Amino acid sequence: MPRPTKGARFGGSAAHEKLLLANLAKSLFEHGRITTTEAKARRLRPVAERLVTKAKKGDIHNRRLVLQTITDKSVVHTLFTEIAPRYENRPGGYTRITKIGNRRGDNAPMAVIELVEALTVAQQATGEAEAATKRAVKEDALKKEEAPAAESTEAVEDAKPVEKADEESKDA
Numbered sequence: 526m527p528r529p530t531k532g533a534r535f536g537g538s539a540a541h542e543k544l545l546l547a548n549l550a551k552s553l554f555e556h557g558r559i560t561t562t563e564a565k566a567r568r569l570r571p572v573a574e575r576l577v578t579k580a581k582k583g584d585i586h587n588r589r590l591v592l593q594t595i596t597d598k599s600v601v602h603t604l605f606t607e608i609a610p611r612y613e614n615r616p617g618g619y620t621r622i623t624k625i626g627n628r629r630g631d632n633a634p635m636a637v638i639e640l641v642e643a644l645t646v647a648q649q650a651t652g653e654a655e656a657a658t659k660r661a662v663k664e665d666a667l668k669k670e671e672a673p674a675a676e677s678t679e680a681v682e683d684a685k686p687v688e689k690a691d692e693e694s695k696d697a
Contacts, residue, residue, distance in 0.1 A: 535565070546572050551595045553620075554604050558639035566622045566638040573638075577619045580609035608640065615641075 534542045549569045552559050554576075561569070576594060579587040583605060591601055612619050623637045 547594050551600050554600050560637050563634045563636040566636040570620050580604045
């Protein structure tokens with residue numbers, strides 16, 4: 526039998542916590558970034574990342590599993606069609622939590638949880654390597670094109686001093 530999570534449950538029952546995290550996840554996928562307390566953000570992160578992982582698989586079974594948590598079909602559609610393809614090559618870490626200080630009214634520590642937009646280090650390194658390879662190929666092609674042009678230019682330059690010498694001898 527599954528055991529409930531130990532510790533505080535945001536001032537309510539396990540069912541209330543489950544619904545609260547489902548609503549936070551829905552808002553996160555709807556807006557891409559939400560501001561909440563640090564405790565809620567820390568509890569939301571594994572829930573949201575699990576949903577994105579299910580959305581990456583993309584089959585009907587996983588869509589139904591996500592619909593059990595997020596009951597808004599339009600948000601689930603957005604998750605499966607727009608958000609999940611962004612993280613196709615990313616093995617995890619779809620969210621970022623940034624602390625922003627304390628709330629004015631009750632001094633609660635606040636944080637922004639957002640979906641990560643940037644490429645991973647491995648993707649950036651791969652992209653940089655591909656760009657370097659393309660640059661090298663272009664430079665080689667330009668060198669090959671310039672080599673015959675340089676030979677003809679050298680021949681023209683060699684001819685110019687002879688012409689200048691002829692002109693100087695005519696003047697004399």
